[in-house]
Amino acid sequence: xxxxxxxxxxxxxxxxxxxxxxxxxxxxxxxxxxxxxxxxxxxxxxxxxxxxxxxxxxxxxxxxxxxxxxxxxxxxxxxxxxxxxxxxxxxxxxxxxxxxxxxxxxxxxxxxxxxxxxxxxxxxxxxxxxxxxxxxxxxxxxxxxxxxxxxxxxxxxxxxxxxxxxxxxxxxxxxxxxxxxxxxxxxxxxxxxxxxxxxxxxxxxxxxxxxxxxxxxxxxxxxxxxxxxxxxxxxxxxxxxxxxxxxxxxxxxxxxxxxxxxxxxxxx
Amino acid sequence: xxxxxxxxxxxxxxxxxxxxxxxxxxxxxxxxxxxxxxxxxxxxxxxxxxxxxxxxxxxxxxxxxxxxxxxxxxxxxxxxxxxxxxxxxxxxxxxxxxxxxxxxxxxxxxxxxxxxxxxxxxxxxxxxxxxxxxxxxxxxxxxxxxxxxxxxxxxxxxxxxxxxxxxxxxxxxxxxxxxxxxxxxxxxxxxxxxxxxxxxxxxxxxxxxxxxxxxxxxxxxxxxxxxxxxxxxxxxxxxxxxxxxxxxxxxxxxxxxxxxxxxxxxxxxxxxxxxxxxxxxxxxxxxxxxxxxxxxxxxxxxxxxxxxxxxxxxxxxxxxxxxxxxxxxxxxxxxxxxxxxxxxxxxxxxxxxxxxxxxxxxxxxxxxxxxxxxxxxxxxxxxxx
Numbered sequence: 001x002x003x004x005x006x007x008x009x010x011x012x013x014x015x016x017x018x019x020x021x022x023x024x025x026x027x028x029x030x031x032x033x034x035x036x037x038x039x040x041x042x043x044x045x046x047x048x049x050x051x052x053x054x055x056x057x058x059x060x061x062x063x064x065x066x067x068x069x070x071x072x073x074x075x076x077x078x079x080x081x082x083x084x085x086x087x088x089x090x091x092x093x094x095x096x097x098x099x100x101x102x103x104x105x106x107x108x109x110x111x112x113x114x115x116x117x118x119x120x121x122x123x124x125x126x127x128x129x130x131x132x133x134x135x136x137x138x139x140x141x142x143x144x145x146x147x148x149x150x151x152x153x154x155x156x157x158x159x160x161x162x163x164x165x166x167x168x169x170x171x172x173x174x175x176x177x178x179x180x181x182x183x184x185x186x187x188x189x190x191x192x193x194x195x196x197x198x199x200x201x202x203x204x205x206x207x208x209x210x211x212x213x214x215x216x217x218x219x220x221x222x223x224x225x226x227x228x229x230x231x232x233x234x235x236x237x238x239x240x241x242x243x244x245x246x247x248x249x250x251x252x253x254x255x256x257x258x259x260x261x262x263x264x265x266x267x268x
Numbered sequence: 269x270x271x272x273x274x275x276x277x278x279x280x281x282x283x284x285x286x287x288x289x290x291x292x293x294x295x296x297x298x299x300x301x302x303x304x305x306x307x308x309x310x311x312x313x314x315x316x317x318x319x320x321x322x323x324x325x326x327x328x329x330x331x332x333x334x335x336x337x338x339x340x341x342x343x344x345x346x347x348x349x350x351x352x353x354x355x356x357x358x359x360x361x362x363x364x365x366x367x368x369x370x371x372x373x374x375x376x377x378x379x380x381x382x383x384x385x386x387x388x389x390x391x392x393x394x395x396x397x398x399x400x401x402x403x404x405x406x407x408x409x410x411x412x413x414x415x416x417x418x419x420x421x422x423x424x425x426x427x428x429x430x431x432x433x434x435x436x437x438x439x440x441x442x443x444x445x446x447x448x449x450x451x452x453x454x455x456x457x458x459x460x461x462x463x464x465x466x467x468x469x470x471x472x473x474x475x476x477x478x479x480x481x482x483x484x485x486x487x488x489x490x491x492x493x494x495x496x497x498x499x500x501x502x503x504x505x506x507x508x509x510x511x512x513x514x515x516x517x518x519x520x521x522x523x524x525x526x527x528x529x530x531x532x533x534x535x536x537x538x539x540x541x542x543x544x545x546x547x548x549x550x551x552x553x554x555x556x557x558x559x560x561x562x563x564x565x566x567x568x569x570x571x572x573x574x575x576x577x578x579x580x581x582x583x584x585x586x587x588x589x590x591x592x593x594x595x596x597x598x599x600x601x602x603x604x605x606x607x608x609x610x611x612x613x614x615x616x617x618x619x620x621x622x623x624x625x626x627x628x629x630x631x632x633x634x635x636x637x638x639x640x641x642x643x644x645x646x647x648x649x650x651x652x653x
Contacts, residue, residue, distance in 0.1 A: 162373075
């Protein structure tokens with residue numbers, strides 16, 4: 001068979017990537033308390049336990065609040081940065097954009113500790129808000145990159161045309177630019193949401209007494225009794241991610257179909 | 269082309285007496301170190317079809333964009349219909365623009381695109397819809413309103429862009445290379461339609477183009493620009509027949525140049541000695557004295573202003589003999605390169621001249637290397653001194 005070696009490599013590679021994730025639902029529905037083969041029997045009790053677990057619900061609520069806020073903040077700031085960098089020339093543009101991208105390459109632990117030091121010395125109380133700030137910081141580079149691509153693909157004369165037809169700079173932006181970069185905005189929101197939802201280090205340092213989902217899961221790993229519940233939680237998160245990604249892709253394709261542009265890539 | 273010459277002439281006569289619509293006075297524009305516009309003085313009259321013609325980078329688009337209000341100017345004044353445009357933003361100017369890319373809003377339908385500028389119009393929804401339908405009908409897109417704009421062809425997009433700009437009844441319509449994205453057939457068709465449309469709406473059109481043929485076909489007057497300056501401003505016929513510099517002559521069509529010795533002024537013009545042509549008196553209106561290059565005086569003439577005389581054909585004007593160097597057959601036309609006898613008498617350099625002959629039925633294409641008679645008349649020569 002042609003390319004047999006490469007095919008085997010690809011299959012092994014995919015197995016290595018996804019087999020662990022496939023194990024999640026298997027053990028989530030396994031009635032045994034130990035995470036090991038052979039499987040005991042089918043049960044949904046871990047899901048019931050998860051739903052009934054107050055502190056887990058609280059962690060989930062915190063994580064969702066943080067992810068929603070951080071993704072909105074990062075996307076709004078990303079819109080400003082992307083618009084400025086694609087549309088205008090200004091002094092020190094390169095260094096400024098570099099600074100925005102910096103959290104992408106800085107070790108997260110360094111970012112977390114620096115933020116912690118600054119916040120503590122300012123006397124800020126650690127809570128959800130501080131985590132939101134931290135997550136906004138690390139989501140900004142992703143949002144800026146995604147949105148810059150969206151803004152860059154726009155014909156500049158579209159905006160001028162709207163302006164020429166009597167609109168103000170702001171209404172031209174609202175009526176023409178915003179609808180056309182909407183797929184980029186949705187991508188940016190979802191990307192930031194996902195990054196924030198599973199971020200551990202910043203949440204661990206800056207959350208104070210408020211647990212987020214990752215820090216909660218980490219704290220529960222010490223108790224073997226809790227592990228099946230964590231498996232159930234993991235299963236729910238994987239299913240949610242797939243649904244979210246599908247929705248995002250649906251909107252992206254619909255946006256492209258509406259403007260008649262050529263489909264270049266995407267998530268799926 | 270298909271517009272009758274008489275109506276064009278009448279239109280030109282009307283607009284020649286019309287009030288000024290756009291007045292540019294001493295416009296200077298710099299982009300950093302780059303001097304894009306170097307003192308533009310220009311008056312465009314109401315109802316005129318005016319073209320800014322020049323090679324890329326000559327500042328024609330910049331000038332159009334300063335009129336539209338998209339670019340600031342460092343000094344100078346722009347008046348539109350007598351009003352100073354200083355401090356007036358693009359959205360408040362009585363101009364609308366058709367962009368080179370057409371800038372059709374891809375997320376809106378054809379009708380929404382055309383009606384975009386009516387958003388602040390106090391009229392009722394039904395009245396606006398009627399206005400949109402009327403504008404679409406004017407550009408030949410009746411019934412296209414509900415279509416998605418991204419599904420349109422190039423020609424249709426251009427019509428939508430035209431309707432979108434004209435629905436606001438601007439005083440001036442600015443067109444930035446509107447035909448450059450179309451194929452040749454479509455372009456020729458749109459040229460004619462644009463002229464008709466302009467006569468119909470009576471709005472001043474200012475067209476930017478690098479295509480000399482397009483400018484000649486459509487315009488009442490043309491400003492030829494080089495390096496941020498206007499080199500010549502004239503009607504199409506004058507521009508073609510009597511360019512005032514070799515540069516303009518070379519940019520618009522093809523022109524033959526032969527060196528000339530100026531012998532002296534006569535009551536009706538200038539007498540010159542031209543190798544190959546002999547002594548010629550150039551009429552005063554064909555004498556241009558502001559040629560910027562240093563090549564010395566020369567005479568110029570268009571390839572179709574001279575003709576080959578076949579055996580036994582009657583001769584008009586003066587006749588010179590020569591040898592055919594090259595023959596290029598184009599179907600409707602044949603181009604001959606002819607070395608005139610004595611054309612190298614100045615400095616030993618032979619300068620073949622190009623002659624364009626229409627291929628009339630029964631006239632044979634002549635061969636390379638044969639001797640030929642060339643007839644010409646002094647009135648078609650232009651002197652650059």
